[in-house]
Amino acid sequence: AELPDGFRVHQTANYLIFYDTSPGYAQWCGSLFERLYMAFTNFWRRKGFEIHQPEFPLAAIVFADRNAYLRHSRPELGDAAEAIVGYYAMLTNRMTMYDLTGVEALGLTEGRGRSAAQINLILSQPNSQYAVATIVHEATHQIAFNCGLHTRLSDCPLWFSEGVAVYFETPDLSSARGWRGIGAVNHPRLERFRRYLAARPADSLETLIRDDARFRDPARALDAYAEAWALTYFLIRQHPKKYIAYMSMLSQKKPLLQDGPNRRIDEFRTIFGDLRQLDAEFLRYISR
Numbered sequence: 001a002e003l004p005d006g007f008r009v010h011q012t013a014n015y016l017i018f019y020d021t022s023p024g025y026a027q028w029c030g031s032l033f034e035r036l037y038m039a040f041t042n043f044w045r046r047k048g049f050e051i052h053q054p055e056f057p058l059a060a061i062v063f064a065d066r067n068a069y070l071r072h073s074r075p076e077l078g079d080a081a082e083a084i085v086g087y088y089a090m091l092t093n094r095m096t097m098y099d100l101t102g103v104e105a106l107g108l109t110e111g112r113g114r115s116a117a118q119i120n121l122i123l124s125q126p127n128s129q130y131a132v133a134t135i136v137h138e139a140t141h142q143i144a145f146n147c148g149l150h151t152r153l154s155d156c157p158l159w160f161s162e163g164v165a166v167y168f169e170t171p172d173l174s175s176a177r178g179w180r181g182i183g184a185v186n187h188p189r190l191e192r193f194r195r196y197l198a199a200r201p202a203d204s205l206e207t208l209i210r211d212d213a214r215f216r217d218p219a220r221a222l223d224a225y226a227e228a229w230a231l232t233y234f235l236i237r238q239h240p241k242k243y244i245a246y247m248s249m250l251s252q253k254k255p256l257l258q259d260g261p262n263r264r265i266d267e268f269r270t271i272f273g274d275l276r277q278l279d280a281e282f283l284r285y286i287s288r
């Protein structure tokens with residue numbers, strides 16, 4: 001899809017943001033993305049995994065108007081576009097989103113030209129937090145696929161790429177530079193996982209890692225995301241070296257080659273050991 005007329009470009013260190021919103025909103029997006037990029041890079045570097053700069057600037061399109069966003073994204077997403085406030089598409093390698101303050105600020109008369117502080121204030125409201133978390137989640141995917149964590153179009157397990165995105169999705173709008181949210185408990189995901197635990201099948205860990213089926217099934221997807229968050233949280237905290245070793249192994253995968261369930265299980269087991277034992281430790285840890 002080509003860019004509609006009337007869009008301008010806001011450039012930051014790592015991003016090109018195409019927008020027809022107010023310049024202030026484009027700047028707010030650029031600053032959110034750059035803070036996330038910085039936090040993401042520092043986080044993995046401290047864990048011993050070197051992130052490289054993106055080969056090309058990371059691109060995002062920000063629509064002022066939700067209907068224009070829907071018209072633009074429907075060919076890519078179908079009806080799912082209605083339900084999401086923004087997304088990263090692997091094929092185009094772009095983020096697409098719209099001005100979230102338009103939704104929350106309907107009662108306000110001056111719709112344009114808000115300061116970053118005002119935008120933060122609007123988007124810190126409880127009913128906006130989910131939307132902002134989605135944007136951060138999607139922006140995390142974009143960084144991860146462009147800076148060496150995963151290889152685009154490779155057979156990266158969804159539990160792993162989604163686990164990283166949910167691990168980072170807790171936004172921190174309060175600080176201008178830092179990003180204190182990383183690694184914090186993701187309460188909505190934890191609560192979801194705790195509810196799932198009541199009837200969690202004994203082979204849940206295996207079905208999570210062996211293929212992507214649970215993520216693709218709308219009836220089971222939210223539990224799969226919750227379990228991916230819990231597993232990622234557990235592994236990063238309790239087995240960081242193994243987690244990084246697994247991540248390095250995945251990052252070497254070539255595009256367009258599929259591994260199949262047995263290979264996925266083998267690769268996981270080679271690094272993390274016996275599944276049943278790990279699962280018992282995982283459940284003890286997360287139920288504390």
Ligand SMILES: [Zn+2]
Nearest residue numbers: 137141162165
């Ligand atoms: Zn995701």
